[in-house]
Amino acid sequence: MSEIEISDKEYEILSIIESIEGPVGSGIISQKISRDYDSFSEATIGRILRRLDKKGLTEKEPYRGRLLSEKGKVTLKEYRLDRRMKNEIDKFLDLTKVERRQELLDMxxxxxxxxREVVRLVTEKISDAEFEKLREIIKRHHTDFEKGESYGQGDKNFHLMLAEIAGNSFLEASLKMIRNNEDYSPALEQMRTIVGSKIVWDHNQILKAIESGDPDRAEEAMVEHIENIINDIKVYWETDFE
Structure with missing residues (x-):
């Protein structure tokens, strides 16, 4: 999610400034808005431009107009990415249907x-070699996250590896059935990215708890992780990202 929040009108004005070479005056912005977007007054445009200046997204050249700052270019790119990700989520999940939301929460x-049972078993029996495998999964997961690449596979690998180490075939089969639901996995990843949560941090906390050898602590870390996901989804549904 973009670190600087912008409104739809701010986005429209930033897009116009980006599309024109050289400084852009409010008159040109007004003309393009009336042609390409839902029209709003020059007074409103002026207020928005001053707000963009204050946020550091535009740079004003006296008597000439405004240019996008480097921060403005980055913010515009992130805003478009957020929009695209939301559109992708909507392909996987019809968020207007209450029963689909409940299905996701039930899962x-x-x-x-x-x-919570898996991680207790893991804490009691994990070997040094298995611990290093988990550490390596998190390391690759973190690298993918930092690069802005899809990290859903890393998340899935971490949880399925825990189930394998636990050695309970019923728990492992149950988790695989849930995690292999392709309708939900991509949507979950993108929802969490939009609301700004970091799955990698959660996984590190789980690994530290396992390393401590305390099953209660490990269970607590896992429960907190899943509840973070549930909370992120609720935040997504309650927030207007459009």
């Missing part, structure tokens, strides 16, 4: 019940 509640 996460099931994961919470399964994975």
């Amino acid at each position: 996460l509640v099931a994961r919470r019940a399964i994975e």
